[in-house]
Amino acid sequence: MDLFEYQGKQFFATYDMPISPGEVAFSVDEAVAAAERLGTPVMVKAQVHTGGRGKAGGVKFAADIDAVSEHAGNILGLDINGHIVGRVWIEKASDIAEEYYASFTLDRSAKKHLGMLSAEGGVEIETVAEENPDAISKIWIDPVEGLTESACREWVEGANLNPKANDGTVAILLNLYRAYTDGDADLVEINPLILTPDDKVHVLDAKVTLDGNSVFRHEDYAQYDETQPRDEREEAANAKGLQYVGLDGSVGVIANGAGLAMSTVDVVNQVGGAPANFLDIGGGANADVMAGALEVINNDPKVKAIFINIFGGITRGEEVAEGILEAMNRVDIDSPIVIRLDGTNAEEGRSILEPKLSDALMMEPTMLEAARRAVELAS
Amino acid sequence: MAIFVDENTKVIYQGLTGSQGSYYGGLNRAYGTQVVAGTHPKKAGTEVDGVPIYANVAEAVEATGATASCIFIPAPGVRGAVIEAAEGGVEFIVAITEGVPAHDEAWFFNKLKVDFPNVRLLGPNCPGIISPGKCNIGITAGHIAKKGGPVGIVSRSGTLTYQALYELKQKDIGCTTCVGIGGDPVPGTSFIDCLAAFEADPETKAVMMIGEIGGSAEEEAAAFIADEMTKPVSSYVAGVTAPPGKKMGHAGAIVSGGKGTADAKMEALAAAGVRVGHNPTEAGELMAEIVAGL
Secondary structure, rough: EOHHHHHHHHHOOOOOOEOOOOEEOOOHHHHHHHHHHHOOOOEEEEEOOOOOOOOOOOEEEEHHHHHHHHHHHHHHHOEEOOOOOEEEEEEOOOOEEEEEEEEEEEOOOOOOOEEEEOOOOOOOOOHHHHHOOHHHEEEOOOOOHHHHHHHHHHHHOOOOOHHHHHHHOOOOOHHHHHHHOOOOEEEEEEEEEOOOOOOOOOOOOOOEEEEEHHHHHHHHHHHHOOOOOOOOOHHHHHHOOOEEEEEOOEEEEEEEHHHHHHHHHHHHHHOOOOEEEEEEOOOOOOHHHHHHHHHHHHHHHOOEEEEEOOOOOOHHHHHHHHHHHHHHOOOOOOOOOOOEEEOOOOOHHHHHHOOOHHOOOHHHHHHHHHHHHHHHHHH | OOOOOOOOOOOEEEEOOOOOHHHHHHHHHHOOOOEEEEOOOOOOOEOOOOOEOOOOHHHHHHHHHHEEEEEEOOHHHHHHHHHHHHHHHHOEEEOOOOOOOOOHHHHHHEEEEEEEEOOOOOOOOEEEEOOOOOOEEEOOOHOOOOOOOOEEEEEEEEHHHHHHHHHHOOOOEEEEEEOOOOOOOOOOOHHHHHHHHHHOOOOOOOOEEEEEEEOHHHHHHHHHHHOOOOOOOEEEEEEEEOOOOOOOOOOOOOOOOOEOOHHHHHHHHHHHOOEEEOHHHHHHHHHHHHHOOO
């Protein structure tokens, strides 16, 4: 779950990190009212789940209320990398002496937490990593041992920040690590972390990704789930408990298992087609799940053909076949369906489907042949 | 021979009294796995289809001599269940459960490494392990695997693992052991752990490896294959067309910051001398060619 900047800052604030006072606004009027309460000058910042806001004109300094009104008007509705800005964060402007970068994430190779700190903040860390890797000070943290103050201090001292920033940075990073671990985050990033002219270290931006698997111990994370960007198809699929990712093509894909679903999307692509989605219905493939999946796919106007790719493991072929037929009875399908059914009792399953085959329901013996047929029908 | 589990492996099921645990525990037992005990803190002294339930893993190990444990506990309890199994004295832990927080996984991976260095964890979020004809722990349909050898399989995906077993069976090729390491960010057992074990196993003559997008486990495996392996490997990597930033079903299957793409993984594997197929069927055919040439 990706948080908006303002949600990330509020999340950080609960872990005692210094953030600027601010308010979220959904309209120009709300932005102006917020700025009047906060007092100008303020920053007007687009709240979107994507980077590159500054370049796209989504972050502006407003010296007075008129400027707030003008910038909020321009930024609300702006398209930033395909994300339409629906809310802005109005924040008391800060004076900046220096900009740093700080983050924690999981290093999957080392299987430890990785902290990164750089005196070169304000730019993307990937760019720093490429152009000047020595400018990034790293620390690998054993999750069992955690981050001690002395290890944190050593790490900070190795980053060559302005020495005046060291104490404040250590304090913030210890809290940031606490937010990262106690909060079950995949990523916490502050870019920039600033040193002000009066020598205070301050959090100026927040990028937070929370682990969706941890919601059972964080009841308040439902509020973040609600603000995730999803297209309508993903909303509908999520409501049915299906694993769905929307794509742009015309071949609807249904498969059981994440790996097989990924592979199915790949194969459609390999034979010259364009998949409309990734959809994993899990191991069972019973009628209820299949009907839900068909409904989601069927509501996608771009879909011209549907490819159902099932490999029966524990679930037997005849159960899968009956599930498909029952699901087809429940949902009015607009596009032709191509089925590939393999695995446990595939023969029995296929013989149930045989008599029902038509222009609307076809069957192919292999994944490749079925993909070819579906692509043909979709073009 | 097989790797990690065989006909002598005695298994405890943590969560045998639950619906998933009793279902798959029953199927594993019917396959021939030595399902010797289940655990439940409040149901000690009862039975599930004749399998005795103990209060915890330590008591189950003491009573049965079990050496392995299979976890069918819901995600919030997995961290505790893994440590309970290690403290209880088993050497091999299979965690099937999906949806375990990544911080828990990183925590118990490192905890095991330091405090229980001889314990191997497989998973979480994995289909389990099968040494066909000998032992099946987890949710793999046993009958789709042909027993014997000469191929060992290691995979991050469940259904693609079944697909691989099935492709080989169709070609009348047997499997020594098939390990599903799972699709989460911090798997207890890695590709490299399995490749090393297959390399050391005299009955395994070739290895089929199925990867997917996300992380760099395939690239690390490629380096290991180039440096350490003498046995031929065929491979397939799922997710060539996956859009960046989207989790494709598995928590670990995500391309982020341009890293972890299927193309980069396939390139690394091919450069290490691995025969790389563009779909599971092709990888199966490549393995058939390898086996024919052994």
